[in-house]
Amino acid sequence: MSGKQKVIAIDGPSASGKGTVASRVAAALGFDYLDSGALYRLTALYARKQQVEWTDEAGVAALAENLPAKFADGSVWLEEEDVSAQIRSEAIGMGASAVAQLPKVREALLQRQRDFLTEKGLVADGRDIGSVIFPDAALKVFLTASARVRAERRAKQIGLPCEGLEFDRILSDIEARDEADRRRAVAPLRQLPDAQLLDTTELNIEEAVKKVLDWYHNV
Numbered sequence: 001m002s003g004k005q006k007v008i009a010i011d012g013p014s015a016s017g018k019g020t021v022a023s024r025v026a027a028a029l030g031f032d033y034l035d036s037g038a039l040y041r042l043t044a045l046y047a048r049k050q051q052v053e054w055t056d057e058a059g060v061a062a063l064a065e066n067l068p069a070k071f072a073d074g075s076v077w078l079e080e081e082d083v084s085a086q087i088r089s090e091a092i093g094m095g096a097s098a099v100a101q102l103p104k105v106r107e108a109l110l111q112r113q114r115d116f117l118t119e120k121g122l123v124a125d126g127r128d129i130g131s132v133i134f135p136d137a138a139l140k141v142f143l144t145a146s147a148r149v150r151a152e153r154r155a156k157q158i159g160l161p162c163e164g165l166e167f168d169r170i171l172s173d174i175e176a177r178d179e180a181d182r183r184r185a186v187a188p189l190r191q192l193p194d195a196q197l198l199d200t201t202e203l204n205i206e207e208a209v210k211k212v213l214d215w216y217h218n219v
Contacts (some may be wrong), residue, residue: 004138006031006121008216009130011190012143014093014177015150017200017208018125021143024209026123029216034116036126036133037096038076039109041087042069044095046078054098061104067112090173099182100127101154128187130195140195141218143208147175149201 008025012018019035026033039057041066044054052059054165086092099105106128113133116122124133130140145153151171154160160166181189191197196215200208 003136004219005117005134005136006119007129007134007137007141008114008121008123008141008212009134009137009195010123010141010143010212011123011127011129011131011189011192011195012125012141013127013150013181013202014097014174015154016144017150017153017205018143020205020210021200021212022123022125025212025216028095028209028213029121029123031121031123032116032118034113034122034124034126035071035076035115036109036124036129038071038087039067039069039112040096040100040105041092042067042076042078043105043109044092045083045087047099048092048095049078054095057102057104060099060109063122064099064105064108067109080091090170093177094173097180101180101186103186106132106186127181127189127196130192131190138219139212140192141198141212141215142191142195143198143200145199145201147171147178150174 010018010022018119023033043060046063046067047054047060049061052063054060070077075082130137148171151167151174155162155167155168198208198211
């Protein structure tokens with residue numbers, strides 16, 4: 001691990017389960033955990049609350065620089081409000097994808113993410129953790145699953161059946177976000193040459209966590 005940062009970088013598309021895997025890996029190793037996507041979701045939500053359009057790069061970047069956010073006791077806070085549920089809505093997810101395409105917003109959130117790394121070590125998940133935030137991470141993982149499986153997981157998470165109009169909308173939103181994340185000009189979502197591919201379509205959470213831990217112990 002010489003010259004490498006004590007970081008496990010887990011990147012992947014929306015609803016791939018990377019957050020659950022990353023948080024459990026962090027707990028198993030005693031590392032801190034960073035959900036970088038939550039910062040973008042928080043920025044999108046904060047912009048909406050402040051009535052700033054997601055396409056207003058300067059306006060959104062200014063909000064991102066002074067984002068009154070904190071992670072505590074398993075919850076996500078914006079100012080003094082627990083917004084854990086609000087930031088997980090599909091609308092805010094699309095907003096996060098929109099603001100993540102703005103270079104000034106990404107620049108504003110870059111150092112904030114790097115500051116999460118301490119001597120304890122860090123497991124971070126997102127879309128550009130291994131490529132931009134922690135390019136010298138000890139382990140890089142690209143975690144994915146088929147769009148349909150990801151839509152089924154999201155539907156179950158919010159208590160909806162895996163069929164019908166609502167499910168079709170979830171699947172469509174996931175596919176649209178995948179396309180937006182792949183095509184964006186800044187830090188597009190892609191598997192890095194030095195990242196391990198972890199397809200969880202046929203795996204449960206425990207199996208995925210074990211795979212990441214095995215890889216890390218063999219770094």
